[in-house]
């Protein structure tokens with residue numbers, strides 16, 4: 001997906017262009033924009049969102065300029081789960097004739113996306129989340145003359161010295177990621193068979209359940225909308241007196257629960273939520289029904305861990321300060337934790 005976002009942004013943006021984005025973006029968007037700022041002299045406006053991750057469309061409208069060449073935003077935050085008002089942003093983009101690039105990493109395969117009604121011109125998605133495949137891809141509306149990112153053989157038009165103009169050959173130099181495409185195809189088949197509505201209902205049910213249980217625990221700080229209808233199936237939280245990595249380590253070693261701790265490749269979003277110093281613990285609802293659901297464990301864990309930062313049995317005292325690390329745990333860099341296995 002990161003390659004897809006690079007293809008779209010590097011292919012569409014020219015020297016001196018202005019881009020509007022949000023303060024909730026993943027590094028897949030943000031670092032590419034910062035690279036283009038340095039390399040091509042583009043200018044970036046990241047519209048500030050609320051600490052819950054909400055975007056006000058009026059703020060985004062106010063950021064548009066005559067030289068704005070692209071609006072790029074995520075459909076839902078991978079930190080707080082907050083769903084963005086893409087329909088309204090799409091309408092605005094259409095009125096102003098500015099292409100809209102959507103980062104659908106957290107929504108593709110789970111949330112209904114109507115490309116025409118939402119006026120989405122370019123859409124990139126991971127494969128390894130809601131689409132249940134290994135790698136993702138990008139949709140490009142043919143009316144945009146996107147420059148290719150790679151050059152080489154396409155299996156056709158071999159006589160030409162330059163890259164063919166016609167999509168998808170224009171963008172598909174070299175042997176394709178065949179395993180990724182086959183895996184993605186299998187994932188999409190499964191989703192179409194199950195139906196997006198059913199998958200989204202399942203995700204909302206689990207997210208609502210986890211939110212309710214976490215909300216019952218007074219000292220747990222939960223970030224984001226706290227409303228399953230306004231967020232996708234990720235929930236970020238922290239416990240008092242513990243670093244997010246410490247909580248992740250405990251969840252893994254004591255409760256067999258895999259979570260991710262740290263900044264989740266989205267420092268911009270953590271500056272917005274006020275969690276840049278400690279990151280968050282993030283749990284994710286599985287997109288499909290697993291044979292064993294460990295619903296009961298998380299609240300039980302939180303009750304035990306809620307000791308106001310005093311010693312907790314089994315927690316290495318200095319985990320998190322970077323000095324001594326038990327096998328399998330990492331600390332201090334806010335980016336990983338024992339039990340981390342995925343990027344949900």
Ligand SMILES: Cc1ncc(COP(=O)(O)O)c(C=O)c1O
Pocket residue numbers: 001002003026028029074076077078103105106125126127128136265343344
């Ligand atoms: C919102 C968002 N955008 C982009 C990405 C990058 O996806 P990939 O690792 O497939 O390139 C992720 C992955 O975690 C994400 O959550």
